[in-house]
Amino acid sequence: MYDLLSGLTVVEVSSFVASPTIGLYLAQMGAEVIKVDQIGGGQDFRRWPVTEDNHSLAWENLNRAKKSVALDLSSKAGRAVLVDLIRKVGVLVTNLPAGGFLSHETLAADCPGLITVRVMGWPDGSIALDYTANAAVGYPSLTGPLEDERPVNHVLPAWDLLTGAYGAFALLAALRRRDATGQGGEVRLPLTDIAMGSAANLGRIAEVLHTGQDRVRLGNGVFGTIGRDFVTRDGQRTMIVAINERQWQGLVRALDITEGLASIERERGVSFAGDDGVRFSNRDAIYALIEAAFAARDHADLAAAFDANGVVHSGYQTMVEAVADPRLVTENPLFAMSTDNPSGFAYPAAGALATLAGEARLAPAPAPQIGADSEAVLGEVLGYSASEIARLVDTGLVATTNEA
Incomplete structure (x- = not known):
């Protein structure tokens, strides 16, 4: 107060x-x-x-x-x-x-x-x-x-x-x-x-009038950018989002997927650098790379790599787990x-x-x-x-x- x-x-x-x-x-x-x-x-x-x-x-x-x-x-x-x-x-x-x-x-x-x-x-x-x-x-x-x-x-x-x-x-x-x-x-x-x-403030009215249709359902995916949930080798489901170029490059480094992305670019004749829309349009291939990288590593290892590279991420928690989280509640001056x-x-x-x-x-x-x-x-x-x-x-x- x-x-x-x-x-x-x-x-x-x-x-x-x-x-x-x-x-x-x-x-x-x-x-x-x-x-x-x-x-x-x-x-x-x-x-x-x-x-x-x-x-x-x-x-x-x-x-x-x-x-x-x-x-x-x-x-x-x-x-x-x-x-x-x-x-x-x-x-x-x-x-x-x-x-x-x-x-x-x-x-x-x-x-x-x-x-x-x-x-x-x-x-x-x-x-x-x-x-x-x-x-x-x-x-x-x-x-x-x-x-x-x-x-x-x-x-x-x-x-x-x-x-x-x-x-x-x-x-x-x-x-x-x-x-x-x-x-x-x-x-x-x-x-x-x-x-x-x-x-309307988020562009939804303009979007449907411009395209003449609604968006496709994306599950836990983020519209227009690379963002979705993936599962680590030790079974931790984790949400990642790369909403700008810095975050995207950090994600690429943390997951070590540079070569895989280059192969997709050559195959599809596109460039992912600096273009969030191109990345989103090719998310099927990109997500396959990310899924494989997640499946090969444990959550603690990936979390450390994400933090070191400025990647926005969070493991999924229940509310019981969130209440016990020091950053969210137990050591948060809000409470x-x-x-x-x-x-x-x-x-x-x-x-x-x-x-x-x-x-x-x-x-x-x-x-x-x-x-x-x-x-x-x-x-x-x-x-x-x-x-x-x-x-x-x-x-x-x-x-x-x-x-x-």
């Missing part, structure tokens, strides 16, 4: 991945993020993975460093408290429907400077999730084994995470405009727009041991994903217990009296930690 956004307060009313990620990234940079949930937890409060006591490890990591207010959002009075809080703070992050009780137009009627960042499915308000957005934009048709034409979905919610990152950026851009002009407004982030726009999690389970937690030179990196803060900050937020932010807060608690409209 860093203390760069102190003074910024945001109300978050959201669930699942994309919208909570916006609040998480802001909180990790020092913003005060007040997450408002239904009493007892929202629809993602028990989302898997969970502990034996049914505490969601996903929820407690997506909601680190936030404050929690628990309200009865099924009641008109509970929603009125939330609306008061949003208008007081002036910044809202949500994935609730655009036409619901948290519509920007309704909220901004008495708060013209309000900034709302809203995660959506489709631009017209239709529902979409990361996995359906991914299916719609065509990437599963490119994923999976070469011999199988069935689409293969990814397991990483990539569009959710991109939407969260873009949402944090867009919110700060909207705040900058408000600081300059006083103008609020709503930022809408449809998952399908993030997905299709990202594909610090978190012992006061709502689940009661202690483990390394991630802080802000960026490293800011010269700035002190604060330890990752835990997620709150649901309702832990209800009384403090209603008193300090909204100015409710102790007796009014007690009345709201007694009538079941507000819950504290012990009651949520």
